[in-house]
Amino acid sequence: MSRKNLSFNKKILPDYKFNSKIISKFINLLMLKGKKTLARYIVYKSLDIFFNKINNFDILNFEKNVIEKVKPIIEVKSRKIGGSKYSIPVEISINRANTLAIRWIINSARKRLENKFMFIKLSNEYIDILNNKGFSLKKRDEIHKIAESNKAFTHYKL
Template structure:
């Protein structure tokens, strides 16, 4: 066997046939365990011309039924526009800004102890978490239709109330309580 980083020349295998065993190893390289995939960019919503609305539709969607998810989201936006008298997209963006967390805690193991280390949240993850919470807490509400539940959760979030905003505040409280461990950042 050739040493690491060396090309091995063809040799004669038992039985008289030659086989080519040319292996080239890059010095110091690690074997990749998992390939990185490219994220496919979502298309802007046809009605509101916004990518984040498309992401909300995808978040609401169950079992691949996008048409139903679109009816729910558009119905919720119409209800929001009726009740507030403002543009539904503006209310949605305001709600998202009120839900998106700035800090989160991640578990970091140091020696035998596990610390909850506060970290800043990347912009993409902030948006993903906000959409996830909005969907999760709108589903848990008690109104009759999902469109009503989503509309009311959006209006609550825009007014800095509601379960999704409480989740963000809880996450920020955890980060604040554990700021003594901030020096353990990755």
């Protein structure tokens, strides 16, 4: 019998403005120190700026174009076999891919030095992702390159 604790997937309620679970996940991952109203303000303001800069764009296109571009397909996990560690490429579930994409977008927006306000940084990151320039896209490509280079170790199962 496994010693690991069983994990339960918590159901995320959709946000009240766009009725989207991905935006709700975005708000939850952006939140620091339990300040959810501030995180909501930042996400909604960044989306408003983004939708105003790019015409004919709505929330469904945002989820398809921006988040789908950043989603990774493969992740690298390390495993110790025979005294040496191997990096094994593993396919990712949809929930994990969404979480990683959102986390990378938020972290790359936080690292931007161009402006003081987070909502402007986030909206600029969305625009860079549409133009295939963002730091989060570089992160995804980097992980895919690592997985490609360790393709030989796929026969080791996790």
